[in-house]
Amino acid sequence: MDILYTILITLFTLAVLVAVHEYGHFWVARKCGVKVIRFSIGFGKSLGSWRDSQGTEYSVAAIPLGGYVKMLDEREGDVPEEELEQAFNRKPVLQRIAVVAAGPLANLLLAVVAYWFLFMAGERGYAPVIGEVETGSIADVAGLETGQEIVAVDGADTPTWRALSFALLDRIGDSGTIEFAVSYPGSDMVYESEVVIDRWLSEQEEPDLFGGLGIAMYTPDVPPVVDSVSEGSPAAAAGLQTGDRVLRADAVPMEKWMDWVEYVRARPGQPITLEIERDGQIEQRVITPERVVEEGAEPFGRVGVGVALPEMPPEMIRTFQRGPIESMGAAVVQTWELVGFTLNSIKKMIMGLISPKNLSGPITIAKVASASAKSGLESYIGFLALLSVSLGVLNLLPVPVLDGGHLLFYTVELLAGRPVPEKIQALGYQVGLFLVLGMMALALYNDFTRL
Helix, strand or coil: CCCHEEEEEEHHHHHHHHHHHHHHHHHHHHHCCCCCCEEEEEEEEEEEEEECCCCCEEEEEEEEEEEEEECHHHHHHHCCHHHHCHHHHHCHHHHHHHHHHHHHHHHHHHHHHHHHHHHHHHHHECEEEEEEEEECCCHHHHCCCCCEEEEEEEECCCCCCHHHHHHHHHHCCCCCCCCCCECCCCCCCCCCCCCCECCCCCCCCCCCCCHHHCCEEECCCCCCCCEEEEECHHHHHCCCCCEEEEEEECEECCCCCHHHHHHCCCCCCCCCCEEEEEEEEEEEECCCCEEEEECCCCCCEECCCEEECCCHHHHEEEECCCCCCHHHHHHHHHHHHHHHHHHHHHHHHHHHCCHHHHCHHHHHHHHHHHHHHHHHHHHHHHHHHHHHHHHHHHHHHHHHHCCCHHHHHHHHHEEEEEEEECHHHHHHHHHHHHHHHHHHHHHHHHHHHHH
């Protein structure tokens, strides 16, 4: 059932993103007087289709990894003389630019609407109070202390864990300095400090932002009680179940969840004898953590269990309520910041400052879509908005075969007063296709290595 659920959520997610993107092209094309021949969700053989009063065919195809809007165009076949004025290639260059740009812009608009909905519903997060500082770490060098709240990073306010994570994400792969602003509980005084970084976390496949600073965020003491067990994990093989409490590992008492986590991480591939409590009964299990190796880091153990966090103290909970207009402003800002973050990440990946292993394909998207949907509607809408921004930005890159490549050619035409020669366009499409297929192959490879 989990596999079926994941497939259905993934298909729904892709269908929404593709439909919005293609509808952007479709709507502006119609407004510009271009005849639309086909509006397709997916590629390949049509699974079902219908036509509207203007003769446009709407189709759902077998391969759901994209879609297209086919417009009347002399470059793709003969066009009856009476329909020439409806051909895409006969339209002024500014109208062609508008039609091509409308798809990615529709994805960005979808993100704005999604974030507007989330902000209208209200935000809730945890104050980024430091629970522990590792000796000799970046945080220690910067003078951060247990109990302090990180109120800003590089001048950007960080009222919640999420805001802090976003600010730190933007610094992955950077060299230079990170500036911190912190305060003590019950004090309005703000203290500032900075620390030098060099290609921070650039080699990590799954960067640990807080761990990379050398801090652990404050949480109430978490008992070593299993809340979830990953399918196919060492924990599942050992027979662990939700609700099991880990009492001892190799006769060593496990009083807190982090005691258990640290014990497992330090023993990759080594059998561990567990003493657990289940339904009031004491049982023993033997579990062998899988060996996880990340580039630039020591191997560590992982068993595939999750924990339920206890309720945070009321003073640690931050809530934000906005009206419709304020929510719309915040949604636009959030979308704009994500556009900048996406472009910055692409630049860093090209420069080698971020590992290409961070590039993800449809398998990872499916897993995250399923997990976010299970976490609730708000979590799923947030993921959909993030994915929509990524799709919009990637399609605007000046790579032939993408919308951005077409925009590049049309912009040159606008400035030069004549179209780009067809031979140059054809060569550009070949290079663009090679780049896109290479990127897709790398993303799929990364997906399979994560399985």
